[in-house]
Amino acid sequence: MTSHTFSFKTLMLAAALIFPTMAFAAEPAMMKGDMMVDHKGMTVYTFDKDTGGKSMCNDDCAKNWPPMMAPAGAKAEGKFTPIKRDDGTMQWAYDGKPLYMFMKDEKPGEMKGDGMKDVWHVVRESQK
Template identity: 75%
Template sequence: MVDHAGMTLYTFDKDSGGKSMCNDECAKNWPPLMVKAGDMAEEGWTQIKRDDGSMQWAYKGKPVYTFIKDKKAGDMTGDGMKDVWHVIK
């Protein structure tokens, strides 16, 4: 799965209960896929509230992110990172 720009989307194993555990420095390296005003959820997608009050997309209950080291559409350099980051399948 990819975002609107074609960038690969990832999940983080430490997230649970529809809550993101990736904040501060983590979120700089793994930018959350943020909800824009007026965005509507489609099948499988939900919106979750982050610790800072902003809204992030989740797929099947798992918050989703991009990876700062992915430079172009189709890059998947974060897959398997530290055994806790995975491309959404």
């Protein structure tokens, strides 16, 4: 009888090669109460100046409002989609609206950016 042992890394690599779409099939955010949060519980925002599924928040704006980045080749189901940013990187969008975090939110559940300059808004259940 022969015994085979594989490292965890080897098994994960094999799974990624065999099931490549599974690596990105999970939704990048979820609803917690009536607001959308990422998987760390941090609040997710939209920007009113974004139109047509295109992010208008670049450079200094993106430093304060980091885009919710999607890995290259990301796939999702439902209303989540990856969109291409001006710099060529990928960002998650929900129902065509690019998604962001706010640099001043330090703990899960904080919403310090909600209503900022009347153009930044928490993604809420009522918007879904």
